Amino acid sequence: MTVILAAPPRPVALAPALALREVTKTYDGAHTVLDRVSLDVPGGAFIAVMGAPGSGKSTLVHCAAALDDPTGGEVRIADRRVTGLGEAKRTLLRQGRIGFVFQSYNLLPSLTVEENLAMPLRLAGAAEDRDWLRHLAERTGVARFLRRRPGDLAAVHQQRAAVARAFASRPDLVVADEPTGALDADEAAEVLDLMRALVDEWAPGLLMATGDPAAASRAHATFALEGGRLRPVLTAV
Numbered sequence: 001m002t003v004i005l006a007a008p009p010r011p012v013a014l015a016p017a018l019a020l021r022e023v024t025k026t027y028d029g030a031h032t033v034l035d036r037v038s039l040d041v042p043g044g045a046f047i048a049v050m051g052a053p054g055s056g057k058s059t060l061v062h063c064a065a066a067l068d069d070p071t072g073g074e075v076r077i078a079d080r081r082v083t084g085l086g087e088a089k090r091t092l093l094r095q096g097r098i099g100f101v102f103q104s105y106n107l108l109p110s111l112t113v114e115e116n117l118a119m120p121l122r123l124a125g126a127a128e129d130r131d132w133l134r135h136l137a138e139r140t141g142v143a144r145f146l147r148r149r150p151g152d153l154a155a156v157h158q159q160r161a162a163v164a165r166a167f168a169s170r171p172d173l174v175v176a177d178e179p180t181g182a183l184d185a186d187e188a189a190e191v192l193d194l195m196r197a198l199v200d201e202w203a204p205g206l207l208m209a210t211g212d213p214a215a216a217s218r219a220h221a222t223f224a225l226e227g228g229r230l231r232p233v234l235t236a237v
């Protein structure tokens with residue numbers, strides 16, 4: 001019998017995957033990097049934030065993903081207020097509800113690809129779901145590498161595995177910080193197409209920081225971060 005795995009069921013989300021309200025981040029009491037930034041990332045939306053080096057893209061992503069606390073304003077993930085949560089609750093929220101893709105993959109080198117993919121579910125205390133992990137690995141093109149260690153893989157396959165890991169817990173939100181920064185143009189296109197397809201199929205919100213206009217062009221919408229403020233980038237139709 002052939003078992004066909006459907007896309008993972010998701011409840012209809014009324015709240016956006018991510019809501020930033022008047023988020024401000026000031027370093028050292030003087031250096032304001034984010035200045036009252038508001039942004040909604042609905043489920044099923046791939047949103048890019050572009051900006052020059054040092055404009056605050058990583059700061060924005062870190063505040064959005066509960067890795068850092070804003071100085072002011074509010075962050076909500078799937079209608080859960082993140083701002084003001086204690087570290088233990090924020091860790092639980094990150095493990096269960098947020099997926100991460102970094103420029104340098106950040107796979108655990110001593111674990112196999114399969115163990116890396118299983119890690120988010122394990123950390124979130126969820127039951128192991130081998131059918132889901134197998135489906136995820138096939139969908140992201142890393143099934144043939146499951147027994148290998150990340151260091152044995154080409155860069156593009158490492159990033160595919162990192163994308164798989166980011167979606168493993170069926171998160172509300174995926175954040176990607178320069179996910180193509182270590183890849184050549186063809187590899188970057190491959191990874192971006194994969195991320196876009198997974199957002200379209202599985203409907204988390206995805207917030208990507210990038211300095212690369214070609215990467216941003218794969219998003220549903222793009223914003224520029226300048227002087228601490230976000231402005232929509234209009235694209236030609």
Ligand SMILES: Nc1ncnc2c1ncn2[C@@H]1O[C@H](COP(=O)(O)OP(=O)(O)OP(=O)(O)O)[C@@H](O)[C@H]1O
Nearest residue numbers: 027028033051052053054055056057058059060211
């Ligand atoms: N922990 C910190 N303490 C003090 N200043 C910081 C800290 N983190 C970042 N900054 C400063 O905030 C500004 C924005 O940094 P951030 O890394 O968010 O920008 P970015 O757009 O992601 O840059 P890049 O593209 O070069 O990674 C920079 O001037 C940086 O030096």
